[in-house]
Amino acid sequence: MSVESKEYTICKGFGTTELNVRQSISTFIDMSKKTIVEFSRYPIAFVAMFAQIFLMILMFMFAAMMFMSSSEPSSNMVPLVGVMIYGFIINMFLSFIIWEIGFSLREEQFRGTLESLYLSPANKISNLVSRIFAILIWTSLMCILAVVIVSYILGGLPAENLLVALGILFFTISGCLGIGLVFAAVTLKLKETAALLVNFLQFFFMIFCAMFFPFSALPDVVRNNISRYIPVSYCVDAFRSVLIGLPEGYPELMPLNIEILIVIAFGIITPIVGYFLYKRIEKIVKIDGSLGEY
Amino acid sequence: MIQPIIKIENISKTFISKERKKLFRAKKRKIEALKNVDLEIYDGEIFGLLGPNGAGKTTLIKCLTTLLLPSSGTAWINGYNLQKHENLVRASIGCMLMGERGLYWKLTGRENLDYFGALYHVPKKIRRKKIEELIELLKLRDFIDRTVETYSSGQKMILAFAKSLINEAPILFLDEPTVTMDVHAARELRSIVKGLNENGHTIVYTTHLMHEADELCDRVAIIDKGEIIALGTPAELKSSIEHEDVVNVEGTIPPNVVDNIRALPGIREAIVKSEGNGKTKLGILCENSRMMLPKIIEVMTANNAQIEYINPQDITLEDVFIAKTGRALSIDTREVVKKRKIGGQSSR
Numbered sequence: 001m002s003v004e005s006k007e008y009t010i011c012k013g014f015g016t017t018e019l020n021v022r023q024s025i026s027t028f029i030d031m032s033k034k035t036i037v038e039f040s041r042y043p044i045a046f047v048a049m050f051a052q053i054f055l056m057i058l059m060f061m062f063a064a065m066m067f068m069s070s071s072e073p074s075s076n077m078v079p080l081v082g083v084m085i086y087g088f089i090i091n092m093f094l095s096f097i098i099w100e101i102g103f104s105l106r107e108e109q110f111r112g113t114l115e116s117l118y119l120s121p122a123n124k125i126s127n128l129v130s131r132i133f134a135i136l137i138w139t140s141l142m143c144i145l146a147v148v149i150v151s152y153i154l155g156g157l158p159a160e161n162l163l164v165a166l167g168i169l170f171f172t173i174s175g176c177l178g179i180g181l182v183f184a185a186v187t188l189k190l191k192e193t194a195a196l197l198v199n200f201l202q203f204f205f206m207i208f209c210a211m212f213f214p215f216s217a218l219p220d221v222v223r224n225n226i227s228r229y230i231p232v233s234y235c236v237d238a239f240r241s242v243l244i245g246l247p248e249g250y251p252e253l254m255p256l257n258i259e260i261l262i263v264i265a266f267g268i269i270t271p272i273v274g275y276f277l278y279k280r281i282e283k284i285v286k287i288d289g290s291l292g293e294y
Numbered sequence: 295m296i297q298p299i300i301k302i303e304n305i306s307k308t309f310i311s312k313e314r315k316k317l318f319r320a321k322k323r324k325i326e327a328l329k330n331v332d333l334e335i336y337d338g339e340i341f342g343l344l345g346p347n348g349a350g351k352t353t354l355i356k357c358l359t360t361l362l363l364p365s366s367g368t369a370w371i372n373g374y375n376l377q378k379h380e381n382l383v384r385a386s387i388g389c390m391l392m393g394e395r396g397l398y399w400k401l402t403g404r405e406n407l408d409y410f411g412a413l414y415h416v417p418k419k420i421r422r423k424k425i426e427e428l429i430e431l432l433k434l435r436d437f438i439d440r441t442v443e444t445y446s447s448g449q450k451m452i453l454a455f456a457k458s459l460i461n462e463a464p465i466l467f468l469d470e471p472t473v474t475m476d477v478h479a480a481r482e483l484r485s486i487v488k489g490l491n492e493n494g495h496t497i498v499y500t501t502h503l504m505h506e507a508d509e510l511c512d513r514v515a516i517i518d519k520g521e522i523i524a525l526g527t528p529a530e531l532k533s534s535i536e537h538e539d540v541v542n543v544e545g546t547i548p549p550n551v552v553d554n555i556r557a558l559p560g561i562r563e564a565i566v567k568s569e570g571n572g573k574t575k576l577g578i579l580c581e582n583s584r585m586m587l588p589k590i591i592e593v594m595t596a597n598n599a600q601i602e603y604i605n606p607q608d609i610t611l612e613d614v615f616i617a618k619t620g621r622a623l624s625i626d627t628r629e630v631v632k633k634r635k636i637g638g639q640s641s642r
Contacts, residue, residue, distance in 0.1 A: 024415075026412070026417075026418065027412050027413065030409065030412035031412065034398070034405070034409045037405060038400050038401065041401075041441065042400070111398070112392045112395025112396045112397075113395075113396055113398060115361060115391065115392055115395075115396060116392070116396040116397075116410065117413065118360070118361055119359055119360070119361065119387075120384055120413035121381040121384040121385040121414065121415065122412075122413040122414070122415070283363065286360075286361065287363050287365075288310065289309055289353075289356075289362055292361065292392070
């Protein structure tokens, strides 16, 4: 005889009650808060991480200045620095998301807290997103500050079509979250190896999505056979092109409306793919017993 | 009628392990961690799962707590099906599975409890109250606001125990909860477990410490090699081998003595319980210890064994395990003697 649910249900405890939206949001906020508290216990790493952002921005800015002859008006340099800075912003979001999701998942595996999380009824995807939620807000603030500083140094940085740019950034971040979920799934299964993969991916995107230079700097063979097949390339191209005011030659890969469509598709499809892949791998590790392996 | 709050139907779990042979070669091996386990645990009981390391206790607990998917079979926890209502199962249970692991070391004890309470969707107000209750109950006040990294092993264990109570779940899974605690703390934890049970919690308690199971559990299942080999109250299990006596011997005992003792008529089994520093502890199951004592001493002295201690004793759950498996149960259980049949009877 099998125990059929309701008549045998002895409802005690908090978790057996139906979960409402308010409680879900409250749990999400608590998860994000915990991430911030944990960060605050590593003050030096915390400060170093963000100081590093400014140092990198300065590095790229000075590198760009090196190629400008003193006779050229500084206005020629501004779009190039814009290309770099705005590409760098996309790079920061992408890197932080995939690094943070994968790395913190690995850390949880290592500490044994991942199993604790899986023992609870909390939404696992929500937990993954909460890890980067706080850092996303912080990164956004840092990006704004970085743009202001660079703009001050150069005496102005183009910031056109802000609303369109924010829309592109929104779908880009959503797509990056999708990549993050894929990466989380990979980390769940491959463990340590995933850290090497993230390093590789960061450089891969950096180079082939022309994050710090115009696509025209890439050889034709690379641009046409690799860059054009990576959705992130269109995010980078569209985002910086609209911000620098769509000068001649920008966007470089496709007409803007097509690029925007690709970015929207990327922002919608990738998280769905990431979610299902994560769920699939989650099932696999629960079958082979490697969820708690470290 | 007492209802099963946990009902396990034919759960089996097979793992595929890879044995590395050469640099890039590995041989796959099937490990049957659980074999058709059927079990009912009733509402309000303390149920003990006993067995040596690798017997399948933790695998069974992990299946019941949704950390592992069984290869076949199913279970109902608090009325919810394991595979169909994962989250409701999780909400119905409190778990202490990984000992001191499973805590955030950079958070304080209080922050840990608060966070895990949030994961179980315990409303903030209730969470605060519950944390205060747990601080009082488990005497955490002295260290609750320090980061966990500064805790001793025992303090981490007690915090992990507190964590399992944060959602006031009806069912508690405690996997070797006293393993790193000192005697005093372990005794106190057992008394808290008893108190929780009196307040209506059903407790599934795994241990390899027989005295713990004897003291705490209403019923006990002995698990070995993925199978439940004995099930009942501690008294029932002990009475199942009541016709046998146990003689414990300690001293310097040459290996051949064990076989010579086994060969004596009236001896059912002789097991090396532990060895080290040239000393051996021997457990002898026999029909009548008073009658057998002189014969055992005679065989031992004839084989140059030095007896330091010899004592006929009451039957314990460990003796039940020995009688059922032909092996001793210890932290690092090893098969020290081969199971054998004496007088045409299986020791199982």
